[in-house]
Amino acid sequence: MRHLHAHGGGGCTCFIIPPHMLEKIAENGTADQREKARQALSIDRTFRAQRVAQPLQAPDRIQGAGALHKNRRTYTANHGTGLPGTLVRSEGQGASGDVAVDEAYDGLGATFDLYAQVYGRNSIDDNGMDLIATVHYGNKYNNAFWNGAQMVFGDGDGTIFNRFTIAIDVEGHELTHGVTGATAALEYHDQPGALNESVSDCFGSLVKQRSLGQTAAQADWLIGAGLLAAGIHGVALRSMKAPGTAYDDPLLGKDPQPDHMSKYVNTASDNGGVHINSGIPNKAFYLTAVAIGGNSWDGAGKIWYKTLLDSRLTKTAQFLDFANLTVDNANSLFGAAVRDKVIKAWHDVGIDVAPVLSWQYNKAVLSTFTSPHQTNAWAYIQDNGWRKVQTLTPDGVHNMFTLLTESQSSGAKVHVYVDAALIYQAYSA
Amino acid sequence: MEIALEISGGFAAIPKLSMPMTIETDKIDVHLADELKSLLEQTSFFDQPESVGTTKPGSADLMTYIVTVRDGGRVHTIRITDPITDPSLQLLIDRIQAIGRLKRP
Numbered sequence: 001m002r003h004l005h006a007h008g009g010g011g012c013t014c015f016i017i018p019p020h021m022l023e024k025i026a027e028n029g030t031a032d033q034r035e036k037a038r039q040a041l042s043i044d045r046t047f048r049a050q051r052v053a054q055p056l057q058a059p060d061r062i063q064g065a066g067a068l069h070k071n072r073r074t075y076t077a078n079h080g081t082g083l084p085g086t087l088v089r090s091e092g093q094g095a096s097g098d099v100a101v102d103e104a105y106d107g108l109g110a111t112f113d114l115y116a117q118v119y120g121r122n123s124i125d126d127n128g129m130d131l132i133a134t135v136h137y138g139n140k141y142n143n144a145f146w147n148g149a150q151m152v153f154g155d156g157d158g159t160i161f162n163r164f165t166i167a168i169d170v171e172g173h174e175l176t177h178g179v180t181g182a183t184a185a186l187e188y189h190d191q192p193g194a195l196n197e198s199v200s201d202c203f204g205s206l207v208k209q210r211s212l213g214q215t216a217a218q219a220d221w222l223i224g225a226g227l228l229a230a231g232i233h234g235v236a237l238r239s240m241k242a243p244g245t246a247y248d249d250p251l252l253g254k255d256p257q258p259d260h261m262s263k264y265v266n267t268a269s270d271n272g273g274v275h276i277n278s279g280i281p282n283k284a285f286y287l288t289a290v291a292i293g294g295n296s297w298d299g300a301g302k303i304w305y306k307t308l309l310d311s312r313l314t315k316t317a318q319f320l321d322f323a324n325l326t327v328d329n330a331n332s333l334f335g336a337a338v339r340d341k342v343i344k345a346w347h348d349v350g351i352d353v354a355p356v357l358s359w360q361y362n363k364a365v366l367s368t369f370t371s372p373h374q375t376n377a378w379a380y381i382q383d384n385g386w387r388k389v390q391t392l393t394p395d396g397v398h399n400m401f402t403l404l405t406e407s408q409s410s411g412a413k414v415h416v417y418v419d420a421a422l423i424y425q426a427y428s429a
Numbered sequence: 430m431e432i433a434l435e436i437s438g439g440f441a442a443i444p445k446l447s448m449p450m451t452i453e454t455d456k457i458d459v460h461l462a463d464e465l466k467s468l469l470e471q472t473s474f475f476d477q478p479e480s481v482g483t484t485k486p487g488s489a490d491l492m493t494y495i496v497t498v499r500d501g502g503r504v505h506t507i508r509i510t511d512p513i514t515d516p517s518l519q520l521l522i523d524r525i526q527a528i529g530r531l532k533r534p
């Protein structure tokens with residue numbers, strides 16, 4: 001086994017370098033080594049300053065122009081399938097008395113308001129696009145959909161489903177398909193399709209939570225609550241909090257959603273199970289929102305929204321790609337503490353997000369150990385195996401840094417592992 | 430004659446409701462069987478293309494109906510995706526679902 005040493009030559013086999021050796025490094029280390037250590041500390045200070053200067057706030061308008069344009073037009077298909085049908089209620093008009101028309105109108109309004117007021121988005125296309133919905137579509141039609149230009153809602157058969165406007169998150173879900181189509185345009189199959197579906201569930205749930213004034217902890221995280229007809233054994237169509245538990249009924253079977261990547265469902269149906277495997281990113285969103293606390297639309301919602309607009313998000317993104325971007329966007333929006341909650345959320349659903357390769361990240365991790373603590377931590381240096389990190393003093397942190405610097409400069413990969421929760425790759429070769 | 434329907438997708442996308450259902454026309458009420466046969470004629474089912482309906486980019490939660498009819502030596506399968514613009518095809522799908530559901534457990 002090859003040992004790495006803070007300073008060449010010595011017989012050190014311990015992980016934390018004794019102070020007397022550190023002094024030698026300070027005196028005798030190469031200019032490059034000293035500069036790296038200095039930069040690390042400098043970047044860390046800058047990073048902390050940025051976090052202080054960056055409170056939770058709405059992101060600036062990223063695209064689009066002009067005043068917000070909220071223009072709802074709600075139609076009825078009169079139980080036919082012609083679209084958009086007959087106009088019943090336009091923007092600003094009072095209630096029509098047709099419950100499906102009015103639910104659609106209100107649901108689209110709440111969705112528009114979430115996007116406009118929290119994310120600064122001017123409708124579906126961020127350019128004031130009209131919000132068109134058609135209700136009473138088809139004959140006892142058991143579905144709601146986004147046809148690429150408008151929302152469509154069926155009445156349900158009354159036996160299995162009630163009307164699809166009954167749950168405000170369904171309106172939010174369908175309108176969000178329009179937003180996704182105008183932004184990331186995630187392809188509607190397999191993992192990118194499940195992400196597309198999940199994004200619709202996430203923002204659909206946020207519409208509901210915001211309209212009810214509920215925090216992440218208070219929300220039920222159900223999609224389609226009230227949609228299942230009386231007598232059906234189930235609370236909703238999907239549960240973001242506990243995927244796979246929304247219904248269990250002789251007629252419907254059991255909710256098939258997985259809550260972990262190890263249970264990913266491979267199927268040809270439903271474009272590769274886009275409404276099934278969405279349970280995995282749905283739960284990651286829920287875990288993130290609850291870990292951040294407060295109103296989900298301010299924390300997790302902003303991270304996911306920024307990710308949806310992120311130019312690095314491709315149409316064929318896999319769960320891991322999307323997750324990595326949420327981690328990066330959490331960091332830029334809210335800093336390391338929130339970013340770590342996002343990392344943990346994805347790890348908890350079996351998505352091994354890539355660690356952030358940055359000095360400040362490493363220093364933030366190590367800062368955990370600057371005061372007396374009970375946390376167990378291990379460090380791994382390439383070829384050198386796992387070693388338990390002792391309770392550290394501020395000096396000890398500095399020692400560890402120096403060792404990691406030394407290891408990196410010799411081309412080693414270094415990981416820090418904290419209480420079985422996260423693996424931080426501090427440096428890579 | 431045997432008529433099979435399988436559904437893929439939809440906002441709810443409940444697998445058990447999407448599973449293939451098969452109707453054997455000689456094992457159901459004769460009036461219902463005649464109704465289905467008449468609808469198949471009206472839609473010129475065996476002349477329908479394999480894929481019916483064009484979807485706009487970005488569309489989502491659309492249901493696709495996969496209908497297979499076996500009649501003597503003839504077998505034909507078509508995939509129809511919402512929104513269905515041909516009223517007779519829509520009626521055919523509605524009636525297959527309604528009649529098929531009658532015999533569901």
Ligand SMILES: [Zn+2]
Pocket residue numbers: 173177197200440489490
């Ligand atoms: Zn959807």
